Structures are given as structure tokens and as C-alpha cells.
Amino acid sequence: xxxxxxxxxxxxxxxxxxxxxxxxxxxxxxxxxxxxxxxxxxxxxxxxxxxxxxxxxxxxxxxxxxxxxxxxxxxxxxxxxxxxxxxxxxxxxxxxxxxxxxxxxxxxxxxxxxxxxxxxxxx
Numbered sequence: 267x268x269x270x271x272x273x274x275x276x277x278x279x280x281x282x283x284x285x286x287x288x289x290x291x292x293x294x295x296x297x298x299x300x301x302x303x304x305x306x307x308x309x310x311x312x313x314x315x316x317x318x319x320x321x322x323x324x325x326x327x328x329x330x331x332x333x334x335x336x337x338x339x340x341x342x343x344x345x346x347x348x349x350x351x352x353x354x355x356x357x358x359x360x361x362x363x364x365x366x367x368x369x370x371x372x373x374x375x376x377x378x379x380x381x382x383x384x385x386x387x388x389x
Contacts, residue, residue: 291348291355310356311345314367321374330373335368 288294304308315338322334344354344363353359 289351291352294352294355311348315341315345315368318370318374334370334373337366337373340366341370 292304292308295307299307318334318338318341322331322338325331325334328370337359341363344359348354
């Protein structure tokens, strides 16, 4: 609709920027993959948070808890930033997101040293 009104011509927008790229990673995903694809994308992004948040709440040692909360907040900020731009779909940002997500999930699966000793005693 906007392109029919010669908006791009009126304001001198370069040809490369006339594609109508959405500046929201979620709307971009919905436009490319449909609403089912959007739901899969959101579940994929949120799964590391769903795993890491309970672990961040339950960690007894302050150092482990702080690291888990740092990872959770970092992942959350990248997801929220996705409402303003589509950088999450860029290779470099995606690599960092998924490495941090992997670290968060792997730390969530690890027991602290005190929990390991208690588990060994009960066995």
C-alpha cells in the first residue's frame, strides 16, 4: 500500500531499502513462515529460558545463581530486542544467542558440588 503511494520516491529511499523489511523478528518470521512457524520459532527461543529460570531460582550457591541469572537476562534481552529489529536472524547474533543458550541449558543440567555429594550419600 505504501509503495503504491510513491512514498519511497517522495522521500528518496534507495532501491535496496524498498523491500518492506519488517523491523521485528517475530513479524518477519510470521510473514515468512506463517503463524505455525512463528509459534515454533517462539518455542525454540523460549525453551532455554524455560529450562534455565527454575534452575536460577533454585541454585543455593550465590556464584552459580548469579551466572544463571546473567545468562537468563542476556537471553531475555536478546528476545525482547527482537521486537525492535531482526538482528537475531543475523548469523553473528544467532551464534552468540545459541552458544549462550547452550551454556545456560548445560549449567542447568549440572548439579552443584553440594547437590552431588548429597545425591551420592543417598545412593
